[in-house]
Amino acid sequence: MTEKKLKIFLPIAIMAIGAAAAVLMIKSRSPAATRPEREYTPLVRVIEVTPKKHRLIVSTHGTVGPRTETSLVAEVAGQVIEVAPSFASGGFFEKGDVLVKIDPTDYELAVVAARGQVAQGKVRAEQEEAQAKVARAEWERLGEGEASPLATRELQLQEARAALAAAEANLKKALRNLERSRIRAPFDGRVRAKLADVGRYLSPGAPVAEIYAVDYAEVRLPIPDAELAYLDLPPGFTGAAEGQSGPEVLLYADFAGARRQWNGRIVRIEGEIDPISRMVNVVAQVDDPYGRRGESNQVPLSVGLFVEADILGHELEGAVVLPRSVLRRENSVLVVDSESRLRFREVKVLRLGRTDAVITEGLRAGELVCLSTLEAMTDGMKVRTLKASSASGPDTAEARTGR
Secondary structure (H helix, E strand, O other), X not given: OOHHXXXXXXXXXXXXXXXXXXXXXXHHOOOOOOOXXXXXXXXEEEEEOOOEEEEEEEEEEEEEEEOOEEEEEOOOOXXXXXXXXXXXXXXXXXXXXXXEEEOOHHHXXXXXXXXXXXXXXHHHHHHHHHHHHHHHHHHHHHOOOOOOOOOOOXXXXXXXXXXXXXXXXXXXXXXXXHHHOEEEOOOOEEEEEEOOOOOOEEOOXXXXXXXXXOOEEEEEEEEEHHHHHHOXXXXXXXXXXXXXXXXXXXXXXXXXXXXEEEEEEEEEEEEEEOOOOOEEEEEEEEXXXXXXXXXXXXXXXXXXXXXXXXEEEEEEEEEEEEEHHHOEOOOEEEEEOOOOEEEEEEOEEEEEOOOEEEEEEOOOOOOEXXXXXXXXXXXXXXXXXXXXXXXXXXOOEEEOOOO
16 A cells, blocks of 8 residues: 555544444443432521510610709808818718808808897887887876877887887898808709819809709610600600609619619600600619718719610510511511421511511411521422521510610
């Protein structure tokens, strides 16, 4: 075979041999094993419904303020000669304590002079009364007809009595001014700012100090007007005036490197609602915030402290608290039935918190609610379940609005 024919027939022969080998391999192979098709069953996390008692809580925040604050002023003029040791910024005092003494010399002299005038007035009144008695007797013995007030000295007697009354009034005024030379505390309180000291001359009305009461503190707490529905607070509530006890309030703050708590009560609702924020202010009262009565060793609740507050609202029977993420279309959840299939269920949501939802109707004890979110979820879908821990919490589980 020539070289030219070899180049033509050799490739054809190789291709023919390869094709024959491929046909032989296909015919000699064994059939591939097949597996039966299985339905895809996703694994979902579920939680068991456990209705329990549930306390609604409205969370808010505010700043501590005094129930009463005022400016202490001088009522008489004079030089300050003494101040109390507690008369300093932050100092505590009790009602009736003398905080500032003004030089009383002029007022003591005025009292002495006023007492002399009273003594003179008494003498003159007694003299006129004796003379009037004699005049009436003489007129009855010698006179005819009805005697005039001048004849019986009734007018002179009235004048003497009026002068005595004026002298007694001047004495009372002098004594009062003498007492005012000692500036006393009008209530149990604390000094916010000291404005006078020894040596300063005070005129009437001059400020001496800024003070505030410490028998109890108040905290203004803004809450949305809709949140009033969760609290036992009728519109216009003023507990002190009505003799009612408002909801309990728990106050929290970070103070001196630790988390602190104080207890108080709502005592009134302020009269106006903010037209922009729709917030209404409720006022919480905390008794003895500085522990002055020795009833507790708690950290003082100082004026100006920023606090967080939980207002305890209605207690619900048989409520279910679930993570907010279980809600589908705002008012429905996915329940896993006895056949391990997903079912959409309409529920009544009483309240949505930042992380939780309070459900009052639509779920029964022992049912399983789906927590997982799948890409495709249909009613009747077969699933496998994995139980999560209960989300209903203790017997007094609490749902809070976001802080």
